[in-house]
Amino acid sequence: MSAARNPLARPLARLLEKPWLWAFVGATLVWLATIPFTPGRGAGDVLTAAFTFATFFVIVGIGQMFVITLGPGNVDLSIPATITLAGSVATKLMDGQDALIALGFVAALGCGLAVGAVNYALIRALRIPPIIATLSSSFLIQSTAIAYGRGLRIKPPPMLAEFTTARIFGMPVLAICVILLAAVMAVVLERTIYGRSVIAIGQNQRAARLAGIAVDRTRLATYVMSALFASLCGYLLAAFSGGASLNMGEEYLLASIAVVVIGGTSVAGGFANLPGLWGAALFLFLIVTMLNTYGLGAGIRYVLTGLIIIAVITAAGGRKPLR
Amino acid sequence: MTRVLLAPRTLRAILPAVSLALLLAAIFWLQPRTMSYTGLNLMLNLAIPIALATIAQMFVLCVNELDLSIGAYVGYVACVTATWLVDNPPLGIAALLAGILVYAGLGALIHLRNLPSIVVTLGMSFVWLGVAVLILPRPGGTSPEWIRWLMKLHTPVVPFPIIAATVIAVVVHVALMRTAYGSILRGAGGNPRAIDRAGWSLLKIKVVMFALAGLFGMLAGMALIGLTTSGDANIAARYTLLSIAGAILGGCEFVGGRVSPAGAVIGAITLTLAGSFLSFLRISPDWQIGATGAILILVLALRALINRAEERR
Numbered sequence: 001m002s003a004a005r006n007p008l009a010r011p012l013a014r015l016l017e018k019p020w021l022w023a024f025v026g027a028t029l030v031w032l033a034t035i036p037f038t039p040g041r042g043a044g045d046v047l048t049a050a051f052t053f054a055t056f057f058v059i060v061g062i063g064q065m066f067v068i069t070l071g072p073g074n075v076d077l078s079i080p081a082t083i084t085l086a087g088s089v090a091t092k093l094m095d096g097q098d099a100l101i102a103l104g105f106v107a108a109l110g111c112g113l114a115v116g117a118v119n120y121a122l123i124r125a126l127r128i129p130p131i132i133a134t135l136s137s138s139f140l141i142q143s144t145a146i147a148y149g150r151g152l153r154i155k156p157p158p159m160l161a162e163f164t165t166a167r168i169f170g171m172p173v174l175a176i177c178v179i180l181l182a183a184v185m186a187v188v189l190e191r192t193i194y195g196r197s198v199i200a201i202g203q204n205q206r207a208a209r210l211a212g213i214a215v216d217r218t219r220l221a222t223y224v225m226s227a228l229f230a231s232l233c234g235y236l237l238a239a240f241s242g243g244a245s246l247n248m249g250e251e252y253l254l255a256s257i258a259v260v261v262i263g264g265t266s267v268a269g270g271f272a273n274l275p276g277l278w279g280a281a282l283f284l285f286l287i288v289t290m291l292n293t294y295g296l297g298a299g300i301r302y303v304l305t306g307l308i309i310i311a312v313i314t315a316a317g318g319r320k321p322l323r
Numbered sequence: 324m325t326r327v328l329l330a331p332r333t334l335r336a337i338l339p340a341v342s343l344a345l346l347l348a349a350i351f352w353l354q355p356r357t358m359s360y361t362g363l364n365l366m367l368n369l370a371i372p373i374a375l376a377t378i379a380q381m382f383v384l385c386v387n388e389l390d391l392s393i394g395a396y397v398g399y400v401a402c403v404t405a406t407w408l409v410d411n412p413p414l415g416i417a418a419l420l421a422g423i424l425v426y427a428g429l430g431a432l433i434h435l436r437n438l439p440s441i442v443v444t445l446g447m448s449f450v451w452l453g454v455a456v457l458i459l460p461r462p463g464g465t466s467p468e469w470i471r472w473l474m475k476l477h478t479p480v481v482p483f484p485i486i487a488a489t490v491i492a493v494v495v496h497v498a499l500m501r502t503a504y505g506s507i508l509r510g511a512g513g514n515p516r517a518i519d520r521a522g523w524s525l526l527k528i529k530v531v532m533f534a535l536a537g538l539f540g541m542l543a544g545m546a547l548i549g550l551t552t553s554g555d556a557n558i559a560a561r562y563t564l565l566s567i568a569g570a571i572l573g574g575c576e577f578v579g580g581r582v583s584p585a586g587a588v589i590g591a592i593t594l595t596l597a598g599s600f601l602s603f604l605r606i607s608p609d610w611q612i613g614a615t616g617a618i619l620i621l622v623l624a625l626r627a628l629i630n631r632a633e634e635r636r
Binding site for chain 1: 389439443445449451453564577611613614615617624626630
């Protein structure tokens, strides 16, 4: 069957080539496997919950994806600590008052800016791999957050809390905002000099430098951006879950890396895509929902989550990058 | 003589030992009573499992990979040791050997499919945690008699932790740094292509290194149970980060197969003592993790300075 005879064949073939497709296929399959077992809660409710929680995965995933795309060894391990720090600082500053929402927002982003700058300063000045640099700084950030946030039981401002939990026709408003954010970042990745620089550096840093790309500035911007997204996630998460807590960032280390990998972005760097983040984030949340619905205990749930992540990366790892 | 002493190579090699000596001196100065058999025994006891876990991490670092599951794995071993190894030794031994086999399999999987070890081991950390929770849903269990006996051993003159740490460092040092196969193993981290061209199987090397990591992780979990005498799935959650920090502190490079077993043990002891140091200073335990980060950054900064001095020559 040639493409000329069937006008649908070409777009279909191109769709099948997209690396992000499988994350959405997986998410849909898991969703379909879950809904027959959710009496009382409809299929739509499951989807609403999935979009609500996937939103936070996607926010940190965007930052992590740009970092990972910079090439081998680039990964931001300070995301969980940054989430906790930004969440605690913002909640404490806002003190539950609607008038201070903007101040909290600026403070949270300020935390992110500082963390990102420190991370990159460590990478450059000490010439250590980003994994070690972000790991070391995460220790410091985590301690700062713990010391600062001890005994913190402040409710977020009601208006902000309302915004993070609001829905339009069952769709979380926050999720709509983050879908738009992802779309903007997709344009940044594909159509701006910065985005193309990130991809070029990930494919071959030496070649990128020789081609006149501002490698240092691009890498600095990427680490700062990752920390900014982490702090944004911390700010929103604190508002969403009724206050900051000291372990609020914990699960985001695995989640931020997993959504990037499952979403079809190359872990070796140089190839990235935004839509996959959403597919992967929905997939991750729906898996947990499915295992919960089947009434499995915490132990089995952990084991299966781990095995699924390894299975996905094993399946994806064999694929040759498209050049 | 001074030229040899100030050579970057020497400086880099003695940096871990110097940091430990400085820290120990500060502790003795703050709290002179620690300068005794009992004092050292108490302070260094918990360093043994951490040192073993750090050695495990070092094997993985040596072949340019990173193990983010070692803490969860040590927790799994601890749960097996505190339950099955006491009630049903054959089952316990089988479960522990299975752990090492899984590690060997991970090495093969990571090599064959060219997977990022961070993601694979992050996934494995959930698997280990899950199995540990299934074996021991609530903290409990007991330590096998012989392990407790070994860990509470009262050796003459020199406290047991110091002897144990020395034995671990010397055994691994001789095996990895002084044998022919040891240098092949390290070479696989430094220049995999050269080792491959010379006819060595990179697959086998990765499997061996990961199995060794599994073996030392197992020893770490057993030693930990000998000290705490009861198990818990989350008992060693901190070990993942501590082992990476300890190995780096001890002079292991992140890539290139540059590792140092003695340094890794010293790094682990330094991190353990840093906790005691902070409590003697009456600094809130909130800053304990932060101190680990600060020490790490400080030592890495010193190393960067040494490296820069080397380049200037």
